[in-house]
Amino acid sequence: MGRTFGRVDKWSAFWSSVIREIDKLGMGSIVIVSIISVFIGAVISIQLAVQIDSPLIPKFTIGFGTRDTVILEFSSTVIGLILAGKVGSNIGSEIGSMRVSEQIDALEIMGVNSANYLILPKIVAALIINPILTLMSMILGILGGYIACISSGLLDSDTFIFGAQYYFKPWHLYYSLIKSIVFAFIITSISCYKGYYVEGGSEEVGKASTKAVVNSSISILFWNLILTVLLLL
Amino acid sequence: MIEVKNANKHFGTNHVLKDINATFEDGKCNLIIGRSGSGKTVLMKCLVGLFTPETGEILYDGRDFAHATSAEKKKIRQDIGMVFQGGALFDSLNCEENIAFPLKMFTKMTRTEIKERVNYCMDRVNLVNANKLFPSEISGGMKKRVAIARAIALKPKYLFFDEPNSGLDPQTSIVIDELIIEITKEINATTIINTHDMNSVFEMGERIIYIFKGEKNWEGDFTQIAKSDNKELIDFIFASNLLKRVKDTF
Ligand SMILES: Nc1ncnc2c1ncn2[C@@H]1O[C@H](COP(=O)(O)OP(=O)(O)OP(=O)(O)O)[C@@H](O)[C@H]1O
Numbered sequence: 001m002g003r004t005f006g007r008v009d010k011w012s013a014f015w016s017s018v019i020r021e022i023d024k025l026g027m028g029s030i031v032i033v034s035i036i037s038v039f040i041g042a043v044i045s046i047q048l049a050v051q052i053d054s055p056l057i058p059k060f061t062i063g064f065g066t067r068d069t070v071i072l073e074f075s076s077t078v079i080g081l082i083l084a085g086k087v088g089s090n091i092g093s094e095i096g097s098m099r100v101s102e103q104i105d106a107l108e109i110m111g112v113n114s115a116n117y118l119i120l121p122k123i124v125a126a127l128i129i130n131p132i133l134t135l136m137s138m139i140l141g142i143l144g145g146y147i148a149c150i151s152s153g154l155l156d157s158d159t160f161i162f163g164a165q166y167y168f169k170p171w172h173l174y175y176s177l178i179k180s181i182v183f184a185f186i187i188t189s190i191s192c193y194k195g196y197y198v199e200g201g202s203e204e205v206g207k208a209s210t211k212a213v214v215n216s217s218i219s220i221l222f223w224n225l226i227l228t229v230l231l232l233l
Numbered sequence: 234m235i236e237v238k239n240a241n242k243h244f245g246t247n248h249v250l251k252d253i254n255a256t257f258e259d260g261k262c263n264l265i266i267g268r269s270g271s272g273k274t275v276l277m278k279c280l281v282g283l284f285t286p287e288t289g290e291i292l293y294d295g296r297d298f299a300h301a302t303s304a305e306k307k308k309i310r311q312d313i314g315m316v317f318q319g320g321a322l323f324d325s326l327n328c329e330e331n332i333a334f335p336l337k338m339f340t341k342m343t344r345t346e347i348k349e350r351v352n353y354c355m356d357r358v359n360l361v362n363a364n365k366l367f368p369s370e371i372s373g374g375m376k377k378r379v380a381i382a383r384a385i386a387l388k389p390k391y392l393f394f395d396e397p398n399s400g401l402d403p404q405t406s407i408v409i410d411e412l413i414i415e416i417t418k419e420i421n422a423t424t425i426i427n428t429h430d431m432n433s434v435f436e437m438g439e440r441i442i443y444i445f446k447g448e449k450n451w452e453g454d455f456t457q458i459a460k461s462d463n464k465e466l467i468d469f470i471f472a473s474n475l476l477k478r479v480k481d482t483f
């Protein structure tokens with residue numbers, strides 16, 4: 001795996017791969033991330049509204065709670081898990097099939113450092129795009145909550161917006177973005193590793209891509225806990 | 234010239250290559266023949282450095298490849314062209330881009346120079362109207378041609394073919410064989426070919442190495458095969474009844 005981070009053979013080829021991967025991994029995930037964010041944001045705010053049905057608790061808490069849930073946990077971890085499923089299986093099978101069809105050997109024969117050529121652009125692309133997707137998911141999640149509250153008449157616009165801005169700690173945002181960067185690294189490196197070391201035929205490629213998803217999901221849950229303890233406590 | 238000296242390779246307890254010694258000459262088609270599972274592919278992969286033999290040396294015109302530093306290896310590899318059994322074309326790139334790939338990675342050629350070289354290589358292997366097609370859209374024979382075009386793009390000194398005829402009909406096989414012979418003569422390459430195609434053996438076997446259960450069992454050229462009294466070799470070459478009858482007419 002050390003060879004992944006070795007010297008890049010040709011920078012122009014490297015950057016064009018990074019752009020291509022950003023397009024594939026990032027743009028390919030925008031739609032699913034947007035849909036999930038809006039809907040879950042809406043559900044979070046409605047559930048909060050139902051639970052906070054007491055005159056003692058101010059209504060703006062709904063906006064406040066939606067914001068914090070979305071920023072702290074939903075946008076980084078849940079989106080991370082969804083991307084582990086989508087991107088992980090995609091990368092695992094792509095690199096795995098390159099291995100079994102000897103395309104990786106062909107790269108090696110030419111004198112290309114195949115690990116570096118295939119894997120590094122994916123990792124770099126994910127490190128760039130995942131925080132952006134996470135940020136987008138936060139905005140859309142809160143927007144979803146807003147739309148749900150306003151359209152169902154649970155809350156008025158000003159109260160939600162007041163709540164959503166109330167006692168905002170920038171550190172929470174940074175914490176979540178740090179998580180998204182770590183998760184991006186976990187998803188891409190585990191999936192690439194699983195694909196790169198496939199042995200056998202197409203059946204093993206399928207298994208590798210499943211393992212890529214399972215292992216990266218579990219690692220995400222584990223590191224989510226570790227980072228939360230380290231950064232929030 | 235490529236030399237192998239005392240190469241041994243194990244996979245676990247499976248002793249796949251047993252003390253192989255061989256020399257592969259310039260400007261010739263050097264054939265490695267042997268039954269399925271005898272170790273031909275493993276030997277070829279040792280030669281090109283995809284596997285490292287536990288003992289022995291691999292010399293490319295005197296340069297030791299098996300123990301070279303990665304910078305030296307990289308240098309030697311730019312003189313190597315290899316055609317894999319399944320072609321191993323990059324399926325995210327179309328035919329033209331596949332052939333251009335090594336040129337883009339390892340030369341400072343301009344776009345137009347690359348285009349010219351790609352077109353030359355495609356012409357050389359008689360590929361027409363395939364520039365923009367993807368590997369999934371072309372036939373097995375065309376894949377082999379694209380792979381050959383890609384392998385010769387950088388004007389290699391050493392050419393490797395792992396079963397260039399597998400999965401091809403006899404006529405296409407002959408065309409591919411002739412192409413390999415022509416290219417070898419043209420660039421005076423050290424060409425090494427794994428095959429169990431008897432046609433190829435008699436068509437291009439200027440130097441033949443017969444591998445039997447991981448050991449070099451015989452070497453010579455195709456004119457010497459029929460005269461040989463090596464039982465394993467004879468059984469392998471003249472396996473079919475038709476060929477046995479042909480042999481008896483010699
Ligand atoms: N990566 C590997 N790991 C373990 N064993 C291997 C590996 N590659 C090959 N072998 C073993 O080495 C032996 C020789 O295999 P090899 O692929 O060289 O045969 P071959 O002569 O090329 O046969 P074929 O004509 O069918 O391609 C076989 O017994 C095979 O099981």
Ligand SMILES: [Mg+2]
Pocket residue numbers: 273274275395427
């Ligand atoms: Mg083989």
